[in-house]
Structures are given as structure tokens and as C-alpha cells.
Amino acid sequence: MENPENQQQNFFQSATAKMFMVGMLTLVLLIPLEFVNNLIEERSIRQKEVIAETANKWGESVYFYGQVLKIPYKTFTETVSVNEKTKEVTKQITAAVEYAYFFPEKLKNNSKVTMVKPLNRGIYKSNVFKAKMNFEGSYTRPNFAINNIAEENILWDKASIVIKTTDMKSIKSQPDMVLGVNTYHFEPVQNDAADSVATLETRAVDVQALRDKGKLDFKFDIDYNGSHQVKIVPIGKTTEAKMTSNWHSPSFMGNWIPDEKNKQVSDNGFEAQWQVLHLNRPFSQQSFETLPDLRRYSFGVDFITPVDEYQQNQRASKYGFLVIGLTFLIFFLIQSVSKISIHIFQYCMIGLALVMFYTLLISITEHSSFTFAYLVAGSSVVTLISVYSVSILKNKKFPAFIGLALTVLYTFIYVIIQLEDYALLVGSVGLFFILASVMYFSRKIDWKN
Structure with missing residues (x-):
């Protein structure tokens, strides 16, 4: 055993x-x-953390929503009061100024995004870019009758142009707009605390040609330092956009992406084109209340690193x-x-x-x-x-x-x-x-x- x-x-x-x-x-x-x-x-x-800190100093994601024509108009409110003792009826009319916002009839954008040398902090690198954005388009005569606003109550001489965009420190050129034959400068406007984007607005602009002839052309250029993304809101009745870059790994994002025939991607960069009609979006060409927040209807490119180290x-x-x-x-x-x-x-x-x-x-x-x-x-x-x-x-x-x-x-x-x-x-x-x-x-x- x-x-x-x-x-x-x-x-x-x-x-x-x-x-x-x-x-x-x-x-x-x-x-x-x-x-x-x-x-x-x-x-x-x-x-x-380093990339976020670097982006905060250089420039974060680029967001552009404009150019919106802002025209004030007068409204009148009638208040009726009755004296209980004398039964006398008193009517009081109070005037107030409100604003209407109108989007362009045509909006064309040509953006060139150049990835620059990565910013180094110690052993970490952050990919950043410079974006040159050129816009042109036209406005047509605003239709106030749709909201029963009389012509004499429209303050044409106090019209202005409004832009919603990314953080101010990302802007690297004076944003000027050629409207008709005149040039106007944009200035920052104090934002609501809840609004996370910046607002730029011109002083009073001359829209006499728009009032009389029914059409007014514009041109606008702006340069950004940015990182991560470039996004545009298609507010034109017809919006056409073209973007070129030397970045080889774009991720087309938002509510609209370019068709295969309208984009080319290679190791040397990419080129893409979009066309968005007003029929393709869920918002109208005017607003008689406030300027709506349309960030969720933007489109653009995310400059991703497919698989980082x-x-x-x-x-x-x-x-x-x-x-x-x-x-x-x-x-x-x-x-x-x-x-x-x-x-x-x-x-x-x-x-x-x-x-x-x-x-x-x-x-x-x-x-x-x-x-x-x-x-x-x-x-x-x-x-x-x-x-x-x-x-x-x-x-x-x-x-x-x-x-x-x-x-x-x-x-x-x-x-x-x-x-x-x-x-x-x-x-x-x-x-x-x-x-x-x-x-x-x-x-x-x-x-x-």
C-alpha cells in the first residue's frame, strides 16, 4: 500500500x-x-487637466451664432381703471420698446482652420488651432406685419447687429462688419449670468436701403484661437458653409453632416461643405420675443485625436x-x-x-x-x-x-x-x-x- x-x-x-x-x-x-x-x-x-488649462488660456471650442438683425419697435398697452365713487372711467396708454430679431436671407461661410504646433507643458501636449472665418450674405426687408406691428412704430434708426459667440479671449481680430457701404464695429455686451456664451453688438446701423429696396448685403471676418471644436448655427434661410483644415482626423458633428460627395479627408487634412435650408431646421427666420438659444441646432467639426498615447x-x-x-x-x-x-x-x-x-x-x-x-x-x-x-x-x-x-x-x-x-x-x-x-x-x- x-x-x-x-x-x-x-x-x-x-x-x-x-x-x-x-x-x-x-x-x-x-x-x-x-x-x-x-x-x-x-x-x-x-x-x-493640463489640456483643459491650456485650452482655457489659448482658446476653447469656437461657437458662432450670427449675424442677427435686431430692430426695436414700440408697443402700447392700454390700462382701464374705474373710480368706485364717481364711476369715472380712466384710460391710460403706456408705451414700451421691444425687440424683433431677423435672420439673414442668405448666409455663406468659408472657414480655414490651421492646427498649430502643439503647446507643451512638461511632458503633456495640447492640440490647438487658429481659425479664420469669413461670412457674407444678405438680409431682406423684415416682415413686421406678421405680428401686427404698424410701420410707424418701427424704430429703423436704432437697428443693430447681434452675434453670439465663444469666450471673448478666443477672438484674435477686431470683428468688423461691412453692411451695405458702411463698416460697423462690434462691442461686447453685458450677458445674463445664466448665458454661457458671449454677446457682441454694433451700435445703430443704417438699414435705410433695407427699408427702401428690400435687400442689404453684408460681409464679416473674424479670427479665433481655439481647441477641440468649431460650431456654427445655420441661421440663414439658405446657409452654405465650407471648412478646410490640415487636421487629418475630423469628426463631423451636430444636426447636419456633409454628404460623402461634399467632403474629402486625407492624411494632409480635410475639406467639407454643408448646405442647410430653412426647411431643414425647426426654427423660423424671425423672433418677436427674445433671441432664441440655438446651440443644439449647430453643426461643425470636432478635431479629435482618434487614439491618443x-x-x-x-x-x-x-x-x-x-x-x-x-x-x-x-x-x-x-x-x-x-x-x-x-x-x-x-x-x-x-x-x-x-x-x-x-x-x-x-x-x-x-x-x-x-x-x-x-x-x-x-x-x-x-x-x-x-x-x-x-x-x-x-x-x-x-x-x-x-x-x-x-x-x-x-x-x-x-x-x-x-x-x-x-x-x-x-x-x-x-x-x-x-x-x-x-x-x-x-x-x-x-x-x-
């Missing part, structure tokens, strides 16, 4: 016990891997469990086939080397490109584990195979990280072939020993 101590010893030397211990070690190594993920997240948050590091770290598990599986299969004993401590050292890859990756990335950091970190870890394997496996054939397998695995993960639209597809197909390979090479192993 076999000694119970020998049975216990045989159990710990069995494939089942070794597989269990390797599996437990894989789970334990998720703890330092999670610390690495937290480090990447912390650095990513710090980068976002920290996002790439985060995506790489998500495959950490896969890399550790497959590497341990390769060593375990070699151990099972060759009958070479690998101690759990040696598995631990290999696992820590695999975790070290991600700390090397993020630290090198912050001072160079992700591709270069991935190459250096991957080569270092593959070399370290391959050399260490020579002392464990006592030959060069298996370490060479391990080095090749790790190289293929890291290359596969790099390709997935770089892909956007096909990442899930390529990853799923790759994992299927990895599983098929493991099943094939392990088919003849005697798991009873």
Missing part, C-alpha cells in the same frame, strides 16, 4: 496541481496589473491578462511535453517581467511615440524572458520558440491597438487561431501524469 505522504507528494507533482498553482499565480498577477492600469488612468487624467496604453494593458495567461500556458505545455520541472517562483519572475512591460511602455511613451515605446518595451521583455528561459529549460530550442511566440503575440496586440473599425474582428479571429493552436499542440499530452 502506497504511503499517504507519497500520495500527497505525487499530487503536488501532478499536472492538475501545477495547473492550479499557475492559474492562481495568473490571478495574483492581476493585482500589480491593476496598479499599472491605475497609473495609466492617473496620468491620463493629469493630461486632460494614454488610450493606446490603456488598450494595451487590457490585454495584460491575455499575455500573462498565454505565456504561462506556453511554459506549462513545454514543461508537460519535455518533463522539465519549472518552479512556481520561476513562473512568478516571468509574470513580473510581463507586468514590467506596461510600466516601461507608459514611461517611455511620455517622452517619445507610442510605437517607439512599444518596440523598446516589447524587445526588452522578450529578450529578458528568452534569456531567463535558457537557464530554466536547459536548451536553446524551447527559449527560441518562446521568444518567437512572444514576439508574435506582442505584434498581434500592437496591430489590434492601431486598428479602429476592425479591432474586434481581427482580435476575435486571432484568438480563435491561438485557441486552435493550443488545442492542436496539447492533443497528445498525457494529463494523468
